[in-house]
Amino acid sequence: MSTPTPTAKLTLEQISADIDQMPSVPDVIMRLSRMLEDPNVTAEELGNVIQLDTKLTAQLLKISNSAYYGLNRKIMSMKEAVAILGMKALKSLIYAILSSKMLMADLQGYGQLDGALWLNALTGATYAKHLAKYYSYPEPDTAFTASILRDLGKIVLNNHVQVGFEAIEAEAMEKRIGFQQAEEAILGFSHMQLGEHIAIKWKFPERLVNTIRYHHTPSDAPKDMSKNDKLLLAIVHLSDGLSMMMGAGVGSDGLMYPMDITYLNECGIETDARSVEALIDFTMDLESEIKILADSIKHK
Amino acid sequence: MMMAQPLAAGIQLLDETSQKNIAKAVELSVGQFDVSNKRTNLFKVNTITSGLVLVLYDGVAGIGGVAYMMLPDSDYIEGEDANPADDHGKPAKFANKAVSLVWEKMENMGAKPANTVARLIGGSQLFTFGGGGGNPLNLGSRNAIACRTLLSRLGIIVDKTEVGGNRPRNIIFSLLKGDCLVSIRGGREFLL
Numbered sequence A: 001m002s003t004p005t006p007t008a009k010l011t012l013e014q015i016s017a018d019i020d021q022m023p024s025v026p027d028v029i030m031r032l033s034r035m036l037e038d039p040n041v042t043a044e045e046l047g048n049v050i051q052l053d054t055k056l057t058a059q060l061l062k063i064s065n066s067a068y069y070g071l072n073r074k075i076m077s078m079k080e081a082v083a084i085l086g087m088k089a090l091k092s093l094i095y096a097i098l099s100s101k102m103l104m105a106d107l108q109g110y111g112q113l114d115g116a117l118w119l120n121a122l123t124g125a126t127y128a129k130h131l132a133k134y135y136s137y138p139e140p141d142t143a144f145t146a147s148i149l150r151d152l153g154k155i156v157l158n159n160h161v162q163v164g165f166e167a168i169e170a171e172a173m174e175k176r177i178g179f180q181q182a183e184e185a186i187l188g189f190s191h192m193q194l195g196e197h198i199a200i201k202w203k204f205p206e207r208l209v210n211t212i213r214y215h216h217t218p219s220d221a222p223k224d225m226s227k228n229d230k231l232l233l234a235i236v237h238l239s240d241g242l243s244m245m246m247g248a249g250v251g252s253d254g255l256m257y258p259m260d261i262t263y264l265n266e267c268g269i270e271t272d273a274r275s276v277e278a279l280i281d282f283t284m285d286l287e288s289e290i291k292i293l294a295d296s297i298k299h300k
Numbered sequence B: 001m002m003m004a005q006p007l008a009a010g011i012q013l014l015d016e017t018s019q020k021n022i023a024k025a026v027e028l029s030v031g032q033f034d035v036s037n038k039r040t041n042l043f044k045v046n047t048i049t050s051g052l053v054l055v056l057y058d059g060v061a062g063i064g065g066v067a068y069m070m071l072p073d074s075d076y077i078e079g080e081d082a083n084p085a086d087d088h089g090k091p092a093k094f095a096n097k098a099v100s101l102v103w104e105k106m107e108n109m110g111a112k113p114a115n116t117v118a119r120l121i122g123g124s125q126l127f128t129f130g131g132g133g134g135n136p137l138n139l140g141s142r143n144a145i146a147c148r149t150l151l152s153r154l155g156i157i158v159d160k161t162e163v164g165g166n167r168p169r170n171i172i173f174s175l176l177k178g179d180c181l182v183s184i185r186g187g188r189e190f191l192l
């Protein structure tokens, strides 16, 4: 890895080259994410691909049999898991495992150690799933997936940001600007832009590319998105904000991000003081669900 | 042999006895409260963001209390027919409940309002785009107002506050002298 001086600007291309060197370029997961978008894929076909990755199979079976799903019977094969959990639940699980693999890494640059970013991702994802139901977004599992992947860019940035982090923070504090503007000023790009880059490279579906790219700045997203895709972005944005407000795995970039009230309101999400308090109350009650899920996905 | 845990620099700001006892500090999570009348005891709260921590200390009796709340008022959130016994294991979630819960226990131990000082820590917030005037996310100041009102009814003065901004805070509260060490994540550490 290159070790830039605090002021040296990196380019997306430089960092992008490093992505290829990442230890766990998840080939099977890339194939799976494409298959999962295909409505004609059968449970058997999916099971066959998952089986190619022993670790993934073991992990999926472990989670399928964990307290999170509370099934009465024991799931013994991948085919059974697909049949019983259903494609959508399986999809969000696969993304959860994918991001845990990457996010559990030591994120020193963002002041987040011991999987704190992972906890933040998981917390936001769980909020997003429930927010989806609350705001009548038709695919709660997709909301889970979109939210868990939102900070994809941070992991890769971390390899470089260790040096530049203090400069980013100082810039944010001194100029009283958001953290992403400071990232752009110091690095030349933000963790959202980098995340987008990776998501495209890994051929994630477009709406996930958009939620990764615009999770802090939803008003900048393409105007021609469908109503549902707009709502998905609003839910991811809100889930991100709420998990920061709740302090779930926040780093020293802390709460230096804006909440786009205008965008949320446009999508039918009310943000007056009482609505915000009701949302906070609602998220607090999800704590045990998050804990059970975190325990079931944990490595080791 | 186990290596001693490296201590954050700010811990040096506490007295030696408190430093020695730091490993035994009782950690509180959101919605919890606790009190103690043992001067060697310490409390800690990590990653306080939008929530608010109330630290109460009667220096004469050596009684301390901590409550970690998230919301100012239970009434309009829970509705009138809510079951007050069902607090989801978070009795101090609402300021209007937290203040009386923690003070009741301290009072039973012998704490007096006139000898008690209150400190408020937390309430960091996201900033907002649009939405007209005010920041609906400024839970911290709404919680702080709720606390001040309730405490003044009890005759307790809020001595110091460390509320607002946009960074998480950790605190360690020692009952020996009533010191409260505040560590702003990625920022400075000081006794409040």
Ligand SMILES: [Fe+2]
Pocket: A150, A151, A191, A215, A216
């Ligand atoms: Fe982010």
